[in-house]
Amino acid sequence: MKDLGGGDLEDEVYATKFWWGLGLWMKRRLGLLAILWRYMTLMAIGKKPELWAAAVEQFGIINWLTMLEHEDPFLQEYEKSLLGDPVKDRAAYENASPIKFIRQAKAPLLVLQGEMIFGCEGRG
DSSP states (O other): OOOTTTHHHHHHHHHHHHHHHTTSSOTTOOEEEOSSSTHHHHHHHHHOGGGOSEEEEESOOSOHHHHHHHSOHHHHHHHHHHHOOTTTTHHHHHHTOGGGTGGGOOSOEEEEOSOOOOOOTTOO
16 A cells, blocks of 8 residues: 555566566667556656656556546545545655656657547447
8 A cells, every 4th residue: 555656666677677688678679558557657657767768658647636636536535545645645645646757757658648439339
C-alpha cells in the first residue's frame, strides 16, 4: 500500500535489464507501452528516463490528487485504499503521481486520449 510507481516500476526496470542481458534488445532501442497499469508508462519515463527510447501512454493518470477530486465516490474509496487519506498521506499521492517526475523524461511520448471503440457493432 502507498507504493504505486515504486516497487512495480522496479519490476519493469529489472525486466528491461534482463532482456538486455539476453541480447534480445539493444539499449536505448526499447519503447514502453503499459496496457493494464497505464499510468506506469508516465512513471517509467519520468523516474527512469535513461532506459526508454520511446513511450506510448493511453488514458494514464498524471496526478492522483486531481483524479480523486473528479472521480465517482466508489473509485474515490478504491483510490484511498491504495494511497490512504489524501490529507494525512499527501506525500504518498504526490510520490505516486507522474506529474512530479515527468519533466525528467527524455523519450518521445505519444499520448492517446479520447473515446475508445471496442467493437464495430452497428457500423456499416
